[in-house]
Amino acid sequence: MMAVKNENVSNGNEDHLPGEVKKLLKSLASSWGDVIDPNTLEVIPLKGAMTNEVYQIIWPTQTGEFPRKVLLRVYGEGVDVFFDRGDEIRTFECMSKHGQGPRLLGRFPNGRIEEFIHARTLSADDLHDPEISTLVAAKLKEFHDLDMPGPKDVFLWDRLRKWLKVAISLSSPEEAKEFCLDALENEIQIIEREFSVDNQLIGFCHNDLQYGNIMIDEDTRSITIIDYEYASYNPVAYDLANHFCEMAANYHSETPHILDYSKYPDLEERQRFVHAYLSSSGNEPSNLEVEHLLQEAEKYTLANHLLWGLWGIISDHVNDIDFDYMEYARQRFRQYWLRKPTLMSSSEASNDDCVNVVS
Numbered sequence: 001m002m003a004v005k006n007e008n009v010s011n012g013n014e015d016h017l018p019g020e021v022k023k024l025l026k027s028l029a030s031s032w033g034d035v036i037d038p039n040t041l042e043v044i045p046l047k048g049a050m051t052n053e054v055y056q057i058i059w060p061t062q063t064g065e066f067p068r069k070v071l072l073r074v075y076g077e078g079v080d081v082f083f084d085r086g087d088e089i090r091t092f093e094c095m096s097k098h099g100q101g102p103r104l105l106g107r108f109p110n111g112r113i114e115e116f117i118h119a120r121t122l123s124a125d126d127l128h129d130p131e132i133s134t135l136v137a138a139k140l141k142e143f144h145d146l147d148m149p150g151p152k153d154v155f156l157w158d159r160l161r162k163w164l165k166v167a168i169s170l171s172s173p174e175e176a177k178e179f180c181l182d183a184l185e186n187e188i189q190i191i192e193r194e195f196s197v198d199n200q201l202i203g204f205c206h207n208d209l210q211y212g213n214i215m216i217d218e219d220t221r222s223i224t225i226i227d228y229e230y231a232s233y234n235p236v237a238y239d240l241a242n243h244f245c246e247m248a249a250n251y252h253s254e255t256p257h258i259l260d261y262s263k264y265p266d267l268e269e270r271q272r273f274v275h276a277y278l279s280s281s282g283n284e285p286s287n288l289e290v291e292h293l294l295q296e297a298e299k300y301t302l303a304n305h306l307l308w309g310l311w312g313i314i315s316d317h318v319n320d321i322d323f324d325y326m327e328y329a330r331q332r333f334r335q336y337w338l339r340k341p342t343l344m345s346s347s348e349a350s351n352d353d354c355v356n357v358v359s
Helices: 019-032 085-097 130-144 156-170 173-178 181-195 236-246 267-279 287-318 325-343 352-358
Strands: 042-045 052-059 068-075 104-108 111-115 202-205 214-216 223-225 232-235
Touching: 019 068, 019 104, 019 111, 085 104, 130 202, 130 214, 130 223, 130 236, 130 267, 156 181, 156 232, 156 287, 173 181, 181 287, 202 236, 232 236, 236 267, 236 287, 267 287, 287 325
Parallel strands: none
Antiparallel strands: 042 052, 052 068, 068 111, 104 111, 202 232, 214 223
16 A cells, blocks of 8 residues: 655656666657657656555657656565565556556566556545546446456455464564454454355455545546556455445545544445446346345455554554554554444454454
8 A cells, every 4th residue: 555665766856767767768758759858857756656656757748738648656665575566567467458557668677667547546535426436336347347367266365364474473472462463363264254155246356446546537537447456356345345444544634544434435325336336237236236235345344454454564564654554553453343243243253352452
């Protein structure tokens, strides 16, 4: 999610770009033919990027009206623990072929150059706009229906267990106790056993559908979903749950790590989103279908809180930017323990000790 600062690039100064990146950018600019000087470019850091440092690169053109632009993505340090960079690149290239995102224009060892999408990134408030939310729901259904290469097995549980092992290995005894890390293997088993039903919808999921990963073209009202680092096959209800949980976040506020759960979508908002999601294929869903997927999504918020809680703990140890990862993790785990008794039918539905620890 949150980016790691890369000191090799600074605002407006191409001299700080690594030589191989400057060479690649120059080659791109030269190939277009309308750039005044391929060596004259502007570097603009883009705020709110997650996992990587992202920059807009601009060249003046001979017409002077429409400059050439690309997106420069510099991979963050220490984040390879969360995903396989090779898999992420293959997903990016495959998504480009499907016409689902920006084209890949060039690669270098610790980053890549992408097509610049002429659209704006959504804001936190946009997610609550009924029109935009409906457009996002339809686009998400299209995303889930993509036929992507590789195994189509649910990846959520393996990822949870992997991140738990990493979190335990990095945490001090005090941190492990605070977050009840020793209890989480059992928690994962419980929710996996209860949630893994035969009739759930499985699709290619984004798994990090926060507002910064969604763009809208104001003219055409078309939605583009970007940044596929965490994408994999999963229950679609989990992806909906992730999106709903992200509505509590505002990563551009003065306290970007603070989650405001009063912003979590109410029942009407969630019903509208799920209905728009199911009906986007052209078939009107029944009330029962809407309710079923809605209930599944609510349950999967528990898995989402666990996953991003672990992400927060790990990030505190591998990232060094000004973001309170531990407090973010604390809020996620708090929601897990508070919501679990009402969302689980299992008799193993409460753990008062852990609720008290994270309160």
